[in-house]
Amino acid sequence: LVAARAGRSGRRAGDSGTSEAILEAARGQFAEHGYRGATIRAIAAQAQVDPALVHHFYGTKDALFAAAMQLPVVPSEVIATAFESGPPERGLGELVVRTALTLWESDAVKETFLGLVRSAATDEAAAFMLREFVADSILGTLARVAGVTGTRAEVEYRAAMAATQMIGLALTRLVLKLPAVAQASVDELAAAIGPSVERYLVGDIVLPDRFAGIGRG
Amino acid sequence: LVAARAGRSGRRAGDSGTSEAILEAARGQFAEHGYRGATIRAIAAQAQVDPALVHHFYGTKDALFAAAMQLPVVPSEVIATAFESGPPERGLGELVVRTALTLWESDAVKETFLGLVRSAATDEAAAFMLREFVADSILGTLARVAGVTGTRAEVEYRAAMAATQMIGLALTRLVLKLPAVAQASVDELAAAIGPSVERYLVGDIVLPDRFAGIGRG
Numbered sequence: 001l002v003a004a005r006a007g008r009s010g011r012r013a014g015d016s017g018t019s020e021a022i023l024e025a026a027r028g029q030f031a032e033h034g035y036r037g038a039t040i041r042a043i044a045a046q047a048q049v050d051p052a053l054v055h056h057f058y059g060t061k062d063a064l065f066a067a068a069m070q071l072p073v074v075p076s077e078v079i080a081t082a083f084e085s086g087p088p089e090r091g092l093g094e095l096v097v098r099t100a101l102t103l104w105e106s107d108a109v110k111e112t113f114l115g116l117v118r119s120a121a122t123d124e125a126a127a128f129m130l131r132e133f134v135a136d137s138i139l140g141t142l143a144r145v146a147g148v149t150g151t152r153a154e155v156e157y158r159a160a161m162a163a164t165q166m167i168g169l170a171l172t173r174l175v176l177k178l179p180a181v182a183q184a185s186v187d188e189l190a191a192a193i194g195p196s197v198e199r200y201l202v203g204d205i206v207l208p209d210r211f212a213g214i215g216r217g
Numbered sequence: 218l219v220a221a222r223a224g225r226s227g228r229r230a231g232d233s234g235t236s237e238a239i240l241e242a243a244r245g246q247f248a249e250h251g252y253r254g255a256t257i258r259a260i261a262a263q264a265q266v267d268p269a270l271v272h273h274f275y276g277t278k279d280a281l282f283a284a285a286m287q288l289p290v291v292p293s294e295v296i297a298t299a300f301e302s303g304p305p306e307r308g309l310g311e312l313v314v315r316t317a318l319t320l321w322e323s324d325a326v327k328e329t330f331l332g333l334v335r336s337a338a339t340d341e342a343a344a345f346m347l348r349e350f351v352a353d354s355i356l357g358t359l360a361r362v363a364g365v366t367g368t369r370a371e372v373e374y375r376a377a378m379a380a381t382q383m384i385g386l387a388l389t390r391l392v393l394k395l396p397a398v399a400q401a402s403v404d405e406l407a408a409a410i411g412p413s414v415e416r417y418l419v420g421d422i423v424l425p426d427r428f429a430g431i432g433r434g
Contacts, residue, residue: 168382
């Protein structure tokens with residue numbers, strides 16, 4: 001494979017099918033190795049191109065995953081943009097809720113969310129791939145830009161608690177369309193739900209005892 | 218239809234296929250009219266039995282819906298049982314989270330939840346039927362036994378906010394299997410998430426301005 005890549009990458013760099021070949025290789029590698037285990041190097045090898053070309057076309061692994069899965073946006077980029085002035089002194093949770101709800105107004109995002117929920121509920125391999133993308137790319141970025149502190153296990157737990165709230169908000173608003181949630185405005189939901197998200201990320205929550213000592217001292 | 222029912226209910230009461238005929242009629246009526254719009258009377262008419270027989274076989278509309286959808290439990294009954302001593306003075310939210318998490322330990326419940334998520338994300342008619350069942354039967358019961366107060370719109374809103382949290386907890390734990398959520402114990406999640414659920418149901422949340430005056434004075 002390495003030989004094939006080295007021998008053919010020059011020839012294929014300009015092919016019109018190259019970007020599609022990269023996406024196809026990416027889908028294969030993500031499905032087989034998960035989001036975490038798939039590497040740009042292995043994706044390039046399978047697509048028989050140079051890894052630099054993958055970076056050139058798609059940038060980061062987050063962005064390549066988003067392109068391969070036909071996500072209409074790169075979630076980590078949306079989150080980073082919302083927090084580009086740093087975490088706000090007040091209303092951190094409201095900012096998270098407001099950013100998500102505003103994004104979900106788009107029909108393309110709604111459709112994509114439905115498709116992802118269907119896949120995750122139908123196919124364990126899809127759930128696996130998505131789980132790592134949510135944990136590493138989406139929640140990892142959120143924890144970083146929102147200034148969540150603690151040991152690695154604590155930061156992951158806090159971000160995961162926020163995910164239980166945000167994914168439920170998406171499901172009840174976009175899929176189940178529970179009337180009180182579907183009819184509420186962005187402002188109303190940000191005001192009601194923001195404090196929960198903020199508590200999970202940076203507030204006073206009970207952390208599991210088993211984290212005590214891990215990654216400390 | 219009324220004539221057919223009146224004429225045949227006596228003959229069919231003892232048939233071995235009667236209970237199945239009732240379930241089939243229930244599925245048809247719930248799918249066509251939603252949970253709210255379907256009536257025991259219309260279900261009985263379609264099954265060509267007496268309405269009293271439907272009550273005799275299945276009890277309440279909640280229980281008939283659960284049987285027709287092959288739910289392994291009747292959610293409203295599980296909630297009512299958990300709160301049979303009345304809402305606790307402390308830890309109301311923890312009790313809700315603990316009850317749900319304990320129920321979800323069952324493989325049958327997990328499988329059912331996956332099936333419902335798939336249906337709701339695939340089929341608008343399934344989402345419609347489920348939405349009304351969640352709103353009326355599950356959330357209506359929860360609001361009542363947990364002692365949620367306010368106007369009808371406020372009570373519905375509070376219960377719906379709790380649903381955004383609880384449904385997201387189910388999705389991240391049972392479908393996406395986000396590691397930090399899937400690996401946490403019932404006690405840990407009840408301690409971290411309980412306070413959010415409690416705040417939504419009976420605590421200090423911002424209610425939409427548009428509720429002001431509705432159902433008051």
